[in-house]
Amino acid sequence: MIKVLLADDHAAVRAGLRMLLDSAEEIEVVGEAADGVEAVALAGELRPDVVVMDIRMPRKDGIAAAAELRGVADVLVLTSYGEDENVFDALRAGASGFLLKDADAETLVEAVRTIARGDGLISPAVTRGLIAEFARSRPAYAPIAVDNAGLANLTPRETEVLALIGEGMSNAEIAGELGMAEATVKSHVTRVLAKLGLASRVQAAIFAREQAR
Numbered sequence: 001m002i003k004v005l006l007a008d009d010h011a012a013v014r015a016g017l018r019m020l021l022d023s024a025e026e027i028e029v030v031g032e033a034a035d036g037v038e039a040v041a042l043a044g045e046l047r048p049d050v051v052v053m054d055i056r057m058p059r060k061d062g063i064a065a066a067a068e069l070r071g072v073a074d075v076l077v078l079t080s081y082g083e084d085e086n087v088f089d090a091l092r093a094g095a096s097g098f099l100l101k102d103a104d105a106e107t108l109v110e111a112v113r114t115i116a117r118g119d120g121l122i123s124p125a126v127t128r129g130l131i132a133e134f135a136r137s138r139p140a141y142a143p144i145a146v147d148n149a150g151l152a153n154l155t156p157r158e159t160e161v162l163a164l165i166g167e168g169m170s171n172a173e174i175a176g177e178l179g180m181a182e183a184t185v186k187s188h189v190t191r192v193l194a195k196l197g198l199a200s201r202v203q204a205a206i207f208a209r210e211q212a213r
Helices: 011-022 036-046 062-068 084-093 107-114 124-137 147-150 157-168 169-178 182-194 199-211
Strands: 004-007 027-033 048-054 074-079 097-100
Touching: 004 011, 004 036, 004 107, 011 027, 011 036, 011 048, 011 107, 027 036, 027 097, 027 107, 036 048, 036 062, 048 062, 048 107, 048 157, 062 074, 074 084, 074 107, 124 199, 147 182, 157 169, 157 199, 169 182, 182 199
Parallel strands: 004 027, 004 048, 048 074, 074 097
Antiparallel strands: none
16 A cells, blocks of 8 residues: 655645545555645654655745655655746755646556656656756756765666666666666666665656766
8 A cells, every 4th residue: 555645735735636546546645734844744653655745835845845755755746837946956855756736637646656666757758858957957056966985886787777767767668778677677776776875766867967968
């Protein structure tokens, strides 16, 4: 069962998300938060697998909350068109993925399942564009810091996987590219994140793009 925490300052939005997710198989909404402060506190108490969180919330926004949720739960950020800058900041904070607020029920459910299984790219095609735009237009930000010792200790295969993550590929796409099982790719991704000290797959993708520039 995938445990989900909802965080949005609008009760009607939370109610709609709960209705959609609770009706899906193997997904259970275990709590709701009206702001980032509440989201961080409830995540520590309820230990959800995924936090579905709006960016714009009172007291503590979704970006700051995502940073505090590293190692506690994977964060799926809800965003609107025209909020690219906020998306970039959320990904840097450690969010595992993002989803447009007007996504349909099927897309929302699949996004939660995707994040829960560790494949943090919600839509590889869209994420490729985001990562490329991030690398192109946000040079003022300091590069993502990694554990240099861990970087040196990546195996050749892990280095290949990191490069393909940087291309915006999903685990399934990487498996096809490298001729290995998807479960094996997932294990490689987990080791890459651990060795580099990164909070999410998307951070790894951004780091890979920064290294390729």
